[in-house]
Structure formats: C-alpha cells, structure tokens
Amino acid sequence: MKFEEKIIQKHGLKSEEYKSIQKLLKRDPNLLELGIFSAMWNEHCSYKSSRIHLKKLPTKGKQVIQGPGENAGVIDIGDNDAIVFKIESHNHPSYIEPYQGAATGVGGILRDVFTMGARPIALLNSLHFGSPSHPKTKSLLNGVISGIGGYGNCIGIPTVAGETKFNDTYNENILVNAMAVGHAKKNKIFYSKAKGLNKAVVYVGSKTGRDGIHGASMASAEFDENSEEKKPTVQVGDPFTEKLLLEACLELMKDDSIIAIQDMGAAGLTSSSVEMASKGNLGVELDLDKVPCREENMTPYEMMLSESQERMLIILEDGKKEKARKIFEKWDLDFVVIGKTTNTNNLTLKFNNKIEGEIPIEALSSKAPIYNRKWIKKKLPNTKLETKKLKKIKIEDALVKILSSPNYSNKSWITSQYDQMVMGDTVQRSGSDAAIIRIHKKEKAIAVSVDSSANYCKSHPITGGKQIVCENWRNLISVGAKPLAITNCLNFGNPEIKEIMGEFAECLEGIKEACEFLNFPVVSGNVSFYNGTNKKNIYPTPVIGGVGLINKLSKPIDLKFKKEKSCIIIIGKTFGHLELSSYLRENYSIIDGKPPKVNLVNEKNNGEIVLDLINKDLILSAHDVSSGGVIIALSEMSMQSEIGVKIERPKKLIDINEFFFGEDQGRYILEIDQKNLDKIEKMFNNNNIYYEKIGFTQKKYFEIENQLKIDINDLFKINNQWYNNY
Amino acid sequence: MRSSVIVFPGSNCDRDIAVALEKMQFKNQMVWHKETILPKSDLIVIPGGFSYGDYLRSGAIAGKSLIIEEVIKAANSGCLILGVCNGFQILTETGLLKGTLLRNKNLKFINKDVNIKVMNNHTRFTSKYETDQVLKINIAHNEGNYFTDQKHLEELKNQNLIGFKYCDDKGNINDEANPNGAIENIAGIFNKNKNILGMMPHPERMIDKLISNNDGLNLFSSLLN
Amino acid sequence: MKFSVTVTLKKDVLDPQGKAVLNTLNNLGMNSLKNIRQGKFFEIEVNEDNQEKAVKKIKDMCEKLLVNLIIEDYKINKL
Amino acid sequence: MKFSVTVTLKKDVLDPQGKAVLNTLNNLGMNSLKNIRQGKFFEIEVNEDNQEKAVKKIKDMCEKLLVNLIIEDYKINKL
Ligand SMILES: Nc1ncnc2c1ncn2[C@@H]1O[C@H](COP(=O)(O)OP(=O)(O)O)[C@@H](O)[C@H]1O
C-alpha cells in the first residue's frame, strides 16, 4: 500500500523511519502493519531517544532479583520475600481527562506489578500541576486526586505517599506519575518471556473497545491547538474489573500453569504479544476473530491498537486450559485462546481466515530505531546572590509565607481522599518522610517514598539528578529503613531539542553517580518525553521512587516530637545556601540561581549514622531537612506532634535567614533524650560526623530565641488553610 | 464462636476483618457469594469494600446475591450479623436494616480517624464498652451519609437502636464532628432485635497499636461473650 | 424496543449531590438557578416487540434492582 | 421554568457501571435484556421566563459543570 506523507506523519513516524520499515519488510506495509509499527516505534514503547543513556544506570546489586526490562523491578528482602515495584507516567491522558487519566494511570501500574506474581500492597503518586492561578489548575487538581483515589480505594490498595507541587512550567502539561509496590514470594515470580512452540496465547480480562486507539503515540506527541481532536480516545478505568483480574491472576499463579504473562498496557495487544515473543525468540500468531470485543464491527487495526484497560495476555502450559478457564469464569472475566506461539519469528495476524498482517518480530523490537540525539552540557549558573541587598523581612513573616503557600501547605485535603489503611498493614501514612508498610503477618516492613526537584534539575541537571536520589535515600533513612533500590520516572520535554536532551543526559548522569555511590540501584522506570506545548517545554522533572527495608518493626520512627525537654540536633553542616530556595521563591520571587552542592560522601556517612542510631533505639524522632530548610523541617515536627521547640541562636551565625532557610543537603534533625546525649556525641565524634545542638523541645510554642514565638495551633492553622480555601 | 465472612466480587476489607476475627480466636470461614449454603455460624460478617464496584448504588448489586437469602434466614433466626462500611450499605439494601447511605455531604471519599460515641452498651456487640465511651476509629467511604425517615428515626431513638454517633474527642455530638452529614451524627444502628449491627467506621482497622490503636477490639470481644 | 428510565430521589429525601451542585453553580455566578436535583438515567433495550410486555419487564427490573423504592421514584419512557 | 437534562456516555466509551448492571439483571433471570447504559439525570429549575434564555443558561451549566464533554453527551428537555 502506498501512503500519503500525511498518513505516515499522523502515525508519528518520520519519513526516514518509514523507509526503514520498507527495508525491514522488503515491501510497503499495509495500514494495519503501519499502525503496529507506529505503536511499537514510538518513543513510549521503543525508548529510541533514551535507551543509550538509560544503559548507564547502575542496575545490579546483591538485593536485585530483577532489574529494568521486565514489567517491574524485583528486590530481595529476605526470608523468600520479594518486593516488586515500578513507577509510570500518565501525563497526557490526565491533562485531557484528569479523572480517567489519573485512574487508568493507577490501574496500569498496578497491572505491571501483579503480572509478576505480586500482590500490590501500596500505591504512591507524584503530581505536578501548573500555577494555582492558572484557570485549568483547580479542575485538574480535583479530577486527578479523585481519579487516583477512585481507582485505589475501589480496588482496595492503600495510597500511602506522594508529592504534590505547583509550578507555571506545568500550566499546559501536568505530570501524573503513579507508583505501585507489591509483595511476592521470591520463588514465585512470573516473567514475560515466552517459551515453547504451539503454546496457547490466552486473552483474559475486559473486552476490547475503541478506547485510546493511538494512546501510545499520543503519549509521545507534543500538544498543540489540535490536541482537542484527540479527545475521543480517552480510556475509562474499571477498578472493579481490575480487582477481579488481580484476584484471578493471583489464583492462577498458585501453580505452574503460566509460562509467560504480560499486561496489555500502552499499545495493548500489539506490544504485549510482541514483547513476549521477542523475549522468547519466537513468533506469535493471533486469530483476531477470537478477540473479545465490546463494540460491533471492530477492525483488526482497532483491535491491535486499542488501549482498553484491565486486560492481560498469558502463554499457558499445555493441559492447563480448563483449570485456568474455571478460575477466570469464577471471577466473571473473559478467557479466550486467541493464538499460539510459532517458530516463524513473525507476528502473524489472521482475520476472517486471511492473513491481514505479518511482521518479523525483530523489526518491531530489536530493529526498532535507536537515536543518539545531539545534546549539550549545561554550565553551573554563575549567579551571585547578594543577600545584603535584599529587602529585610522578619523571619516570622517569611516562615508564615512559606507554610501557607500551595507547595508547603498541609496535604490532608488530598490524602484524606485516599484510603490509606485498607489491607491493615499501614504503619505510617502520608505526612511522614516515607510511608511504612508492614509485610503481612511478619515483623518486618518496607518504607516507600517518591521525590523530585525540578527547579534544581533545571538549573543544573547533574546536581539535580544527584540531589533527588539523595533526598529519596534520606526520606527512607528518616523512618529507619535501609534504602534498597529505586524506580524512576523521567519526565522531560522534546528530546529533539539539544538543550532538552542535555537535561536528560545530565540528570541521568547525576542519578547514576548517586545511585552508584549509595549502592541504591535502579530496578525499573519509565521515560516520558514531549512534555510541553508549542515549543515550551517543562522543567526536567525526574521522579525517584525508593524502597527501603525495616528489618525489625518493634518501634517505628517518625517525625513527630515525642516529649518536652529533649535535645534537638542537626546532623550535617549548614552553609546557608539560599539560591533556588523556597525562601527566595516565596518571599522575593527570585527563581534563578544554582542548586545546593551534593556531597555524596557526607550524604552516605550522615545517613548511615542516623540509621545506626535508630537501630540502637537512641532517637526519639527524625526528619530530613529538605526544601524550606531547617525551620520548615522543625515546624513540621512541631505541628504534627503539638510539641513546641525553643531554638537558640546558632553560635557560628552566618546570617539568621541563611541558617534557618538555607537548603544545604545531607542534613537531618533528630530529637534525642538528654540521657543519651553523651553516648550519641561520642558516636558522632568517632565517625567524624558534623552536628550541632540547636535547642530543646518545649510546650506549645514554636520559638527561636529573640526572633519569634508562635503558638503551634496558629502555625497549624496557617499551614492548613490553603487547600480548603482554594 | 464460629464466624463467616461473606466475600463479594469487589469486597476488599474481607482479609482485614478475618485477621481481626482470628486474632480474637473466632473460628472463621470465608464464604464466596455464589455459595448457596452458609456454614453454621454464630456471627456473619459482611465486610467493607466496593462490592461490584459500588456501581448503581453502593451495596445494591451485592444485595441481590444468592447467599443473601441465607443471610436473611440466619438473621431472622437470631444469628448475629455485623455489616461494616460497604457491609452496612448492603444490609440496608437487603432491608435487614432500615434507612440508606447517601453520598458524603462534601461529595468526596473520606479516609480519616474519627471519634464515635458508644450509645448503648446493652447489646451483644457493645457489652465490653461503656455507654458514652469515646472511641477513635478509622472511616473510609464515599457514601456514609446515613438517612432515614422521621418515623424510623424516632423508633431508633425510642428503642435505643443507635449504636454509635460521630462526636468530637470529648464526646460532644455536633455538626463539626460529623464527617459525612449523617442524620443526627449516626455512625451505626441496630435492628429491632439488636442482633444486627451496621456501622460505617472500621473496627477491624483498630486492633493493633502498631498500626493505629485497639479501640476496635472490644467490639469483637463483646461478641465472644 | 428501547426505553429510558429516569430515577429521582423522593421529595423529602436529602440530596447532597444536588445541593453541592447547586452551590457550585451559584459560585460560578449562575444565580438565576432556583433548584437542581440529581438522579439517574438508564437507556434500556429489550428483546420484546409487545410494548405492554416490554414495559412490564422494565418495571420488574426497576423494582428488583435499579431503583431503591424507599428513597427513589422512577419513570419509564419509550424512546 | 423547569428542565430536565440527561447525560449519557458517548457511544464508544466504556460504561463499567452499565456492564455490571447488565450482568446482574441477567443473573436475576431477566434475559430478554439486550443492552443497558447508565447516565445521569438532572431536574433544573431556573428563574427565567424566556425559554430561549433559559435554555442558554442551562446549556452553560452543562458545559461548565454538569457534563464531562470529553466522554459524555447531553440533552435538554422542557418539563
Ligand atoms: N499526592 C499525594 N498523595 C499521597 N501523599 C501525598 C501526596 N502529596 C503529598 N503527600 C504526602 O504529604 C507529605 C508531605 O509531602 P512533601 O511536602 O512533598 O514531603 P517531603 O518534603 O518529605 O517529600 C508526605 O508524607 C507525602 O507523602
């Protein structure tokens, strides 16, 4: 078939790419085949711009059972227990239809986790919205939050942590990243590699409709004024069916019926069948007449490209069909054998007893294009902040301004819309540095957290990349967990622009360095390019989702002060780095500058000593210092516990605002019982840890000597009003 | 004591309630909704969750399951029945409890710990509590806004059939302490014979100090007597 | 044959959804709004050519499942 | 003036709710049922005597709040 240039373009393919298709097929593709190439060769499925950079990430370690390349990463937490986790973006669909976009984002990432044989035990999300004053933000916020809650609550998996940020850069392109964490038995993990000839290819789950046809290509296209046109492709999530699918799959996984299993995510039937065949070095033949359809007269093109939700493809062992069918029928789900594995190494599509399409599997997988796109390095900005020249403001006013701003306001308006307690193992809910989930019926637990710092990454991608890994590591440490591994969702602009590609390459470089140094490997992830509109690209926003292990859960640690008159210590040195701080952003609208330095050696030492102190039960509470600086961290500890503090003016004072609002890295605040102080100081000194004693807890008042004194209830009110008034 | 937990497609607190029952030494069985025979039980629990996705009306479709006929029979012969959250909604749909659960007044799903007051401890479900005792229990629902007609409301009051009311931490029953708009802050009710309790808060989430508190334990231990 | 069924809350039943929608619309500046009540709508197709019989079937569906007669009223219309 | 608004899902959009209801009605033995789709229904009363103006106002409410135009269609009727 000859295609007009326009048709090829509509499929998101460049003319050189089309030429490669002709070469690989040794002929012109037909429309069905063109659609399949377009789905498999787009950025979302092929990772064509990112692959060479992703290869550099450290993915190995004693704790790693399965690194990137499968549906989700798998790590070992001992006693035959494994944790399966991954994060994924659903940015474009959520901008078009926030409720369904966010809901199906959650549904999709859950399938990635339970396809591997894991029961999901926690959900997290990282959300970036445009400016609150942008006309679309409010309804996007409402829709996304209720979509995430709607899906997670219904299926009955607790949503326990996340982050919500506002910044103009996302005005026309919000970010909705969802992470799922599951628990499996180490000896019962399922993979997507097909094995054996003539094995049944089984379709299970919901019926196929015309949802999201071309969703995968949409996810890889920039928005323009015509994006409205793309609307009818919205997928609708059905969490109830997903719950049935989850239970049915886990029931089938109890024995050895499954050779390979793969959820139908982006590019649905196409990518799931191709991926299984390609991993197993086999061919696959599908009889499309058998595909359960929701609508009448669906064409092979529509069936192969549909992104209907809640579906899976399974390759079954011989002789297991009837038993498997019974299980899916019990759960009221479709179960249909739609094809078989073959030795042709082709994807063969039959419809009405005719071959409608035939493509070599490798043309869709290993022979898909890979680009080494041009990129340029970014220099560290040479801004020089002249603090002296800034208009003086009272420390109290600056604090109030930050605590009442959208980015720092209490998030309970959001988190109370999520069921955080279902499954009965949530030891620590949202509001802490990391959530803690107990392993069911055991005494150990995992900690989970997601983090990002787009402002730092924009200014200096390498530093930003390092910083987010460190922040995530710190959040896990702060609840007493040993950090094990991460997943990452890389949200960037248009990779065809060399500055953007540079941001990508350098953020990854930073992530790599930090992960290597901290032995914190990357086991799964997702790349989302083309976030932006009409040449305006979002800030580079990599998001890190980390998992840590708490071996003995007798006394979980959190950031709430525990009692009055205990000693408060900061670990890590305070230099007073104000550039890119929330202090300057919220109070002076200064948004330029360089990020704080990341010193991996200190990061590691400080983290390890904190973990050691927690394990020895020498700490009452702990909190990492992140954006907002020491004063924000202290106020969070106070507000959550209703116990005040009295902070002395630091002795080696740089500038009082620099001290309290500076965003230097690698720091923690610890609450320590005075009787343990000597012992702890000795440990610090023996390990060359920099620390400062800054004051004591007290009743009722948040106080800095001679500077400010606020009733905690007032602080709490200030921090709690924004969402309710928005 | 033998207990049965009925499991519907979409139930998701079935495991949680089973953990609570087993912790209290109930001999528990899970019963799939397509069963037509109920194992002999002293207590039947209809757990929380989103049976049938809460489609149509929460609890409506589950209320038509095969097993429900058996539950009604058991209820009429005096078996103890506890419906929590979606279970409460199902009980009102079957007619075993009167009234209905409308959407929360803010139209949002609400998950948080709330205070509730024990209104009557002369029942099989509450004997281990004190009347007027304030408990802190987690709620998680979209339709928890209890509504009933005036006549039934009078009946509930006159016959002491209100199990729990939402209150503040000092036990004051007021609008501010009402999370979902329920009529007269009602969080749970009994049937006339007091062998059926439906409640929106989740006692099974409050059985372990490591996770939350153990204010829910006495509900289960009351049942053991 | 195709029918529509509209289900509405009885007059004296609280309608939190309708109330919230009313508030929001007022906040959006649509102040000529007097009242709004929210209900459900079904489009039902049955294999039945006899209208009387068809309506009877649909009535049955309503009373058995679609409608909570304690709080809701319903109306059937031929489409 | 009083109007009704019916809101239905667009043709090819999945209706999980309708699907669950259909299955249940079938299980209850109502097997002449061919299809069922669920939507929303509003009864709206406006302070406005000019019908044209009233309809315009209601249209505005629909597009601004009541209807999700991306996946839903709507119809306005005078009551
Ligand atoms: N969208 C969300 N979903 C769940 N929890 C959230 C969400 N947004 C924020 N939170 C929770 O609110 C708390 C505060 O968030 P944040 O200020 O970003 O914390 P941190 O600076 O420690 O990363 C955290 O416990 C986080 O898990």
Ligand SMILES: [Mg+2]
């Ligand atoms: Mg933190």
